[in-house]
Amino acid sequence: MMRLRALAAAAATALAAAVLTACAGLPTSGPVNAGVVISDDGASGDVVFIPKGPVDDATPQQVVEGFIAAGSGPGPGANWATAREFLAPEFRDQWKPSGVTVYSPGQRRIEEISESQFQLTVTPIATVDAAGELLTADSSEIPLDFTLAQQDDGQWRITQAPNGIVLDETRFKTVFKMYSLMYFDSTWTYLVPDDRWFPRVNAATSIAQALVNGSPSPWLEGAVSTAFTDDARLALAAVPVDADNVARVSLEEGARGLDQTVLNRMQTQLTRSLATAGIQGVDMVVDAQTLPAETVPWRPTTVDSRPLVRTADAFGFASGSSAGSGTSIEPIAGLSEAMLTVDATDIEVNADRTTAAVRDAAGAVLMVGADDAIATLDRRTGLVAPSIDPFGFVWSVPAASPTAVFAYSETGAQSAIAGAWPGAVQIVAQRVSRDGTRIAAVVRDGSRYALWVAGILRDRDHAPTALGAPKVLATLAGAPTALAWLDAGTLAVLESDDAEAVLYTHEIGAFGEASRGPAGATTVAGGLPSGVRVRAADGELYAQRGANWQHLASGIEVLAVQQGSPR
Template sequence: MRRGMLHRAAAVAMAAALAVMLSACAGLPTSGPVFAGLQPGAVAPPDFSYVPVKPQDGASPEQIVQGFIDAGIGPESNWAIAQLYLAPSFQGKWNPSATTTIDDRSARSYVATDDGHVVLTVTQQATVDADGVYKTSDGGQTPLSFELAKVEGQWRISKAPDGIVLGVDQFASVFHQYPLMYFDPAWRYLVPDMRWFPSINAPTRIATALIDGKPSSWLAGSVVSAFTDDVSLDPVSVSVTGSTGRVGLTRAALSLDRQTLDRMQTQLVYSMTAAGISDVAMEYNSSPLTAQPVSTRSTRIDPRALVQTDKAFGFLASGGDVEAVKGVSDAVAKLHPVSAQLSADYTTAAVRTGDGAVARASSTGGGAVLDRRSGLVDPVVDPQNYIWSVPSADPHALIAYAPDGNGVKIAGAWSNASRVTAMALSRDGTRLAAIVTVGGQSTIEIAGIVRDQNGVPTSLGDSTTLGTLPHAGVSLTWLSDTTLGAVAGTGGDTIVVQQTVSGPATSTSAPDDAVTIAGTTGTTVRLLGDDGTLYSQRGSNWEKAGAGVRVLGEAQGIPPSQG
C-alpha cells in the first residue's frame, strides 16, 4: 500500500489537528528537570515562539500591519498587545472576537501604498465565528484592507476589519475545542456542540455561550437546553477556585424547579470538564442554588468487533469464536447480510441483505424486508429503533422505518447532493452524517435530526459541510460522540480520515483493500478488507486482527443491563 496524495485542504487540516494534539504540551520543556504540573483550571503559558511583540518606533505601515496581525496570538486582556497598533481614535472600535481567520502564513501578501493604505491577502483555510463555530473554507484568497495614520510621528492603524488572523500552525496554541453540552429532546442523552474559544478565561467563554447563546444553527432544532430565555450569566464571569467554577445567574433562576436546576447543573459540569473544571457551583447574588447533575444515558459500546462470519453474527471473541446476540444473531444470519448495525438495546439490527434490500432483524420477530428500492446504501438504526434507508442515487428519498414497519419520509435530506455513499447516525440519535457528492466532490456533511413530540423523526435540519475528502468516499462511522471516521479511495490511494465535528481532520494511509470502517468507545479504529481480513489500528500501523469476516458491523450502544 502507499500513502495517497492529499490536496491542500486535507494537508492543512492535518497540520491543524496535529497542533491540537501538541497544544497540550505547549510551554513544557523537552529536557531538564521535572516540574509540577498546572493546577486544575489553569492555562499553560503560550509557546515562546508565539509571544506577541509591541510596535517598534519607526516601523513602516506594512510592518505595523504585519505586527498587528502577528499579535493576534495574544488574547490576554482582549488582545491588549494588538490594541497598541491602533490609533487612539480606533481603539475600542476594533472587535477582535468577531471572527478568526485561519490561513496559510507562508502565502500571506502585504501590499502598501504611499497614502497609508495596506492590503493583506490571505489564503483562508477555515474560520471561527464570534460564537466559536468552526467552518472550513475553500482555500481561496481573501483581501483585508487597512488604513493608517501618523500618531506622534508613528504609524498606527486607523481602520481595520474586525477579527484576527492566525496561521494553521498557530491556531491550536491560542484556541482550544470545548463541547457545549445540550440534551436530546427526550432529556436522556447529552449532546456535544463543539466550539473553539481562546484558552484564556475559557470557563467564562463556555458559560456565556451555553447560558446566553444558542446551539449551532445546524443543530438547533435537534437539541434542547434547560437554561430558559430569562436566565442569564450574572456577573458575566466565572470565578475558579481549584477545580470548582462559580457561576452567577440572574434572579429568574430562583423560580426554576429542582429538575430544571439539576439539568442546568449537568450541562455546565460536562461543558466545563475540558477547561479543567470538575465541579460547578451555581449562585444567585453569591447565594448557592441547590442542584446536582442528573443521570444520563451512555453512548459507550462493546469494545469487541461486531462481525458476521461463516459461524455466526455477533461479537468476536478470542480464538475466533463469535458470541451471539440473543435472538438477533439468527435473524441477521438468515438475511445473508452485507451490512448490519445493532441497536443500542440489542433487540434490533438494520441489515442490507445480499440482494440489496434493507431489512429489520428482530429478537422477537425474525427478519422483515422494509425497502427494496434500487441501489440502497447501508442502513442505520436510531435509539428509537427506527431504521433509516436511502438510495445512493436519490439522496432526497430518505425514509425512516418505524418498529411497526411503517415508513416516514424525512424532509430536507441533502438538498444539494447528487449522490449519497454512506451515512452514520450518532448514538444519541440527534445527528446524521453522510458522505455525499456535491458538484462532483466527495464531502462529509452533517445535519441535525428533527423529531416530533413523540420522538418520530420528521426532517433533517440544514446540513453543514465538515470537510472535503481527497478521494471518493467509501464508508463512514462515528468513532466517538465528536469524531467521524471515513474510508476514502481505493487501491494504493486508500486512506482513513478522522473528521472532528466542527473542527479539522487528520488522514492516514490504509490497507489497499479496506471497504468498511468501525470504531470503539476508545481510540481503536477497525477496518475490513474486501477479502475478509479484519484490521485494527495500532499507532500508525494496521495489524491483522482476524480473517474470514464477511461483515464488519457496529452497535449503537450497550444495554444498561450489560453496562
C-alpha cells in the same frame, strides 16, 4: 486533532523556549515573546504568546505586520489589548477581535497599495465565527485591507481594518483550543457535544457565556435541548475558578424559582462543558448563595470493545486472532439466530441489541428483530447501507437520490424526511449518531465528494421529520466507500481503491486527519473503547493501533456497526 494539553509548571519553561524558537521567522515590527500565563480559570500551564506593542517611528508596513502578529496575544482579558495599540484612538473601540481566519503556515502575502494602504492576502483553511464555531474554507484567496494615518505625534496607526484576527494553523492551535458545549437530546437521555474554539485564557468564562447566554450552533438548532432559559442567564460575565479548580457561575435571580430537575440539568451541562477545560467542579450561585443542584445520569454512547461480525456460520462478538477460522464468537441472544437466516451485506445493531437494520444481497433494506421478526422496509434501487436510531427508526436512501431519505418505524410505517441533503447529486453513505440527534453523510455535490453532518428534527413522539441545514465538514480527496461514527463527536470515512486505502477521521468542529489503511479495505466501524476496525474485501479484519494496523481475524463476511450498549 492536534491539541496542547495543560502542562505541569516544571515543564512550562522548556516549552515556552520551544515556542519562541518556532516564532523566529514571523515578520513583525518587533520580536514576539512567549511566556507562560497562569490563568484564573483552570487553564494553568497553557503557553500563550505575549506580543510587543508598536515601536517608536515604525513604518506603516511594520505597524500592519505588528498588528497581525498581535493577534497571537489575546491578553489576560482576551480583549487583544496589545493589538489595539496599533490602532488609532478613534478606531480602537470600533474594531472587534471576534472571529478568526486560519491559514496554512507561510500561505500569506502583504502588499503595499500606497503609503497608507496595505492588503494582506491569505488562503484560509478555516474560519471561526464570533460564537467560536469553526467552519472549513474553500481554499480561495481572500484580501484583507488596512488603512493607516499618521497621528499628531508622528506615529502611524491603523484607522481601518477588518474585524477578527488572522492566524496560521500552528499558532491558532496554540492561542485557541476546542471546547465542547454540552447539550441534551430531546429526551434528556444523552449529552451531545457542540464544539467551539475559544482563547485558552479565560476559557471558563467563554464556555459559560456561550452555554448559558448563547444557543446551539445553527446546524444543531432544533436537534438538541438545553436547560438554560431566559430566567437563568449569567448575572456576572466573569467566571472565576478557585484554588480547588471549582468554577463559580453567577446566575440571575430567576434561577431561584426553577424546578429542581431543571437545576440539575443545568448543573450537568455546566459541569460537563467546563470539564473540557479541566475544571473539576461547578457552583451555581445567585447573590452569592449556592443553588442546590447535582448532576443527572446520562446514557453513554460507548460500545463493546469486541468487533461485531458475521461469518459464514455465526453472528456476534468476536474474540481471538482469527475469528473466522473457529475462534470464539459470542452470539447475541435471539438476534444472532435471526441474523443467520438473512443474506446480509451490511448490518447496524441498536444499542439494546434487540433490532438490526440490514441491507441484504438483493439490495433491500430490512429490519431484523431478536424475536425472529424480519420485515422488508425498502426495495428501492441502489440503496446505501441503512442506519438505526435510538427510537427504532431505520434510515434508508438510494445512492442516486440523496434527498429521498425515508425513515421506517418499528411497525414499518414510512416517513419522508424533509430537507435531506440539499444540493447533493449522489450519496455514498449515511449514518445516524448514537444519540439520535445528528446524521452524517458522504455526498457528491457536483464534481467532488464531501463529508456533511446535519441535525435531526423530531416531533413530540420523537419520530424524525426533517434535517436541519447541513454543515460541510470537509472535501474528500479520494473515492469514499464507507462512513462511521467513532464517538459522539468524531467521524471516520474510508477512501479506498485496489492499490491503497485512506482512513480520514474528522472531529466535528475541528480539523480532519488522514492516515493509511489496509489495502483493499471496504468497510469501517468503531467506537469507544473499541477504536477503529476495518474489513477488507477478502474478509480480513484489522484494528488500528496507533499508526499501524493489527490483523484480527479472517473469514469475516460483514463488519457490523454497534449503535451503543445496553443500559
